[in-house]
Amino acid sequence: MTEGPLTARGAPDTEPAPATAPPAWQPAVWQSTPRLRRLATIAVAVALAAVLTRHASLLLLGAPALAALAAAGRGTRPQALDAAVTAAPSRCFEGEDVEVTATLATPMDEVTFQIEPGPAVELAEGAATQVVVAGQPTARARWVLRPHAWGRYLVAGVTVRCTDGMGQASLVLRPELVEVFPHPPPTRATLLPADLLRRIGEHTAAAPGAGIEFFGIRGYQPGDRLRDLNWAVTSRLGQPHVNQRAALRAADLVIMIDAFSDIGPPGDTTLDLAVRGAAGLATAYLRAGDRVGVVILGGVLNWLAPSPGNRQFFRIVEMAFGVRFPSEATPDLDRVPRSALPPRALVVLFSPLLDRRALNAVTDLRQRGVPLVIVDVLTREPPAEQRQPLSQLAVRLWRLDRGALRASLTGLGVPVLTWDSGTGLEGAQASLRGRRVRAVR
Amino acid sequence: MSAGPRTRRAVVLLRAATGCLGAGMIILPAPELSGRALVLVLAGLLLVAASLAGPSARWRTVGTLAAAVAVLESALGRPALAVLAGEGLLILGYLLLVDAPGAMPGAGAARWLWYQLPAVFWGTLTTATVLVVLAVPVPVSAWLLVAGAGAAVAAIVIALPRRPGQPRQPR
Numbered sequence: 365m366t367e368g369p370l371t372a373r374g375a376p377d378t379e380p381a382p383a384t385a386p387p388a389w390q391p392a393v394w395q396s397t398p399r400l401r402r403l404a405t406i407a408v409a410v411a412l413a414a415v416l417t418r419h420a421s422l423l424l425l426g427a428p429a430l431a432a433l434a435a436a437g438r439g440t441r442p443q444a445l446d447a448a449v450t451a452a453p454s455r456c457f458e459g460e461d462v463e464v465t466a467t468l469a470t471p472m473d474e475v476t477f478q479i480e481p482g483p484a485v486e487l488a489e490g491a492a493t494q495v496v497v498a499g500q501p502t503a504r505a506r507w508v509l510r511p512h513a514w515g516r517y518l519v520a521g522v523t524v525r526c527t528d529g530m531g532q533a534s535l536v537l538r539p540e541l542v543e544v545f546p547h548p549p550p551t552r553a554t555l556l557p558a559d560l561l562r563r564i565g566e567h568t569a570a571a572p573g574a575g576i577e578f579f580g581i582r583g584y585q586p587g588d589r590l591r592d593l594n595w596a597v598t599s600r601l602g603q604p605h606v607n608q609r610a611a612l613r614a615a616d617l618v619i620m621i622d623a624f625s626d627i628g629p630p631g632d633t634t635l636d637l638a639v640r641g642a643a644g645l646a647t648a649y650l651r652a653g654d655r656v657g658v659v660i661l662g663g664v665l666n667w668l669a670p671s672p673g674n675r676q677f678f679r680i681v682e683m684a685f686g687v688r689f690p691s692e693a694t695p696d697l698d699r700v701p702r703s704a705l706p707p708r709a710l711v712v713l714f715s716p717l718l719d720r721r722a723l724n725a726v727t728d729l730r731q732r733g734v735p736l737v738i739v740d741v742l743t744r745e746p747p748a749e750q751r752q753p754l755s756q757l758a759v760r761l762w763r764l765d766r767g768a769l770r771a772s773l774t775g776l777g778v779p780v781l782t783w784d785s786g787t788g789l790e791g792a793q794a795s796l797r798g799r800r801v802r803a804v805r
Numbered sequence: 806m807s808a809g810p811r812t813r814r815a816v817v818l819l820r821a822a823t824g825c826l827g828a829g830m831i832i833l834p835a836p837e838l839s840g841r842a843l844v845l846v847l848a849g850l851l852l853v854a855a856s857l858a859g860p861s862a863r864w865r866t867v868g869t870l871a872a873a874v875a876v877l878e879s880a881l882g883r884p885a886l887a888v889l890a891g892e893g894l895l896i897l898g899y900l901l902l903v904d905a906p907g908a909m910p911g912a913g914a915a916r917w918l919w920y921q922l923p924a925v926f927w928g929t930l931t932t933a934t935v936l937v938v939l940a941v942p943v944p945v946s947a948w949l950l951v952a953g954a955g956a957a958v959a960a961i962v963i964a965l966p967r968r969p970g971q972p973r974q975p976r
Binding site: 396398399400401402403404405406407408409410411413414415416417418419420421422423424425426427428429430431432433434435436473474476491492493494495496497498530 | 812865868869872873875876877879880883886889890892893894896897900901904906907908909913916917920923924925926927928929930931932934935936939945949950953954956957959960961963964965
């Protein structure tokens with residue numbers, strides 16, 4: 365199966381985002397400007413000084429301020445302002461640009477737009493604060509943001525400060541939520557279960573078939589193609605022998621995401637890494653024509669039955685958008701229907717191996733005879749104080765505990781791979797290259 | 806992401822002009838001061854500097870305090886009428902410019918300055934009028950003070966918000 369690269373704009377049910385949203389009337393609360401307060405303060409101070417010192421000439425100090433106050437227009441001060449903010453496109457991958465445009469169609473003397481990007485969102489183009497002075501019917505500001513974390517979230521908030529005469533109003537505008545898909549790390553579909561499906565696919569099976577790779581040699585049987593004759597063996601043994609080729613079969617992959625733990629800075633947490641890894645594996649297997657499903661451990665148990673095609677990638681990612689909500693519930697894998705966890709499916713669990721409930725799920729899967737691979741996504745150690753021996757000792761004990769946990773899982777026949785976001789998933793799979801994952805009860 | 810070079814240049818020029826006006830309003834009445842009152846000059850200059858740069862520039866009170874120090878200097882030194890008139894205009898210019906929004910490109914800064922001209926014009930005209938009135942030798946009268954205070958109250962009442970109006974048509 366050869367499909368083109370995944371693009372967020374080609375996601376199912378995606379409509380092109382409008383360049384500018386229809387303006388909306390936002391209620392405005394008007395206050396006096398800092399300038400009015402300053403000029404009034406100085407005028408009052410001058411009048412007080414003149415009275416206290418009985419020196420009328422001091423009024424000369426406050427006269428310009430008073431004149432400026434009187435000359436300034438009061439402004440229109442409408443109850444609502446015609447303001448809008450848009451973010452386009454509404455769907456993108458991590459690291460792609462999102463353009464945020466804020467407009468104010470109500471004429472004002474001075475408009476200040478200030479953007480506050482969300483966590484893990486970089487301001488790639490445009491000054492954070494932009495000022496538009498009167499003279500234009502529509503005040504407009506534009507920024508380019510670059511989100512570095514997946515999810516469905518608010519990429520930025522825009523504060524609009526309007527000054528008209530000696531009045532000032534502030535609005536906080538929020539664009540529509542943007543769906544940021546995880547950037548799939550480069551990888552290939554090399555993790556395979558020992559027993560592949562009967563379906564035709566792209567993986568070399570341990571059975572003779574009509575594939576490409578050499579499988580073995582057997583005696584000629586009526587119906588065999590002459591071009592499969594192995595002439596060297598035939599001439600040596602005096603009997604016709606033919607080459608056998610391995611069958612090409614498909615595989616089912618079920619990706620499990622441990623959402624019980626979420627540790628790390630925004631945009632680079634263990635859950636961020638797990639979903640990126642899941643996106644990478646899903647992309648690789650779907651491109652190979654395999655079926656991919658997902659089970660999310662954490663909060664409410666969610667699953668998606670294995671299915672082929674590019675659309676499945678977006679279904680998986682959209683399901684992953686909802687993984688972040690805290691829950692004390694322990695997942696009951698018996699509730700996962702047979703179609704979501706089909707027999708002979710390879711299960712890859714992305715987990716930081718920190719929560720006992722995730723380890724219970726591993727035990728459950730193992731007892732059910734599911735071929736399982738764990739990808740450890742915990743890449744950071746607890747911080748240790750350099751000058752405190754007890755702190756360093758605690759970190760060493762933590763390392764030993766992690767090592768013992770991983771060794772015990774490996775001893776049970778469950779391979780544990782370590783993956784860091786800085787490398788592709790292929791490097792993490794290197795230790796299993798050429799090996800098939802077997803179910804161990 | 807920082808602002809572009811044009812915006813930076815406009816911001817620097819505006820700040821420099823504000824600093825000059827601020828320093829002028831502090832230094833102009835200084836020759837009339839003596840003794841401990843000279844401390845006000847130092848405090849005023851520091852406040853002007855603080856209102857232009859550094860984290861304190863975000864506190865709007867700093868600029869008002871600097872102008873108040875200038876008023877205090879004049880009240881203590883009691884300089885000549887012409888000096889007081891110049892001092893009032895310097896205070897107005899400083900207070901107008903210290904409010905200038907940052908991150909304006911060159912054209913935007915020029916347009917912003919253009920919109921400040923009416924305030925400067927009316928301030929100058931009023932100063933000239935008051936200067937003429939004060940220069941005419943009249944006996945000291947409490948009515949003059951009452952009139953000044955009344956003008957201050959009237960100006961503030963005119964400028965204060967009353968009720969929201971209708972949005973105006975685009976220009």
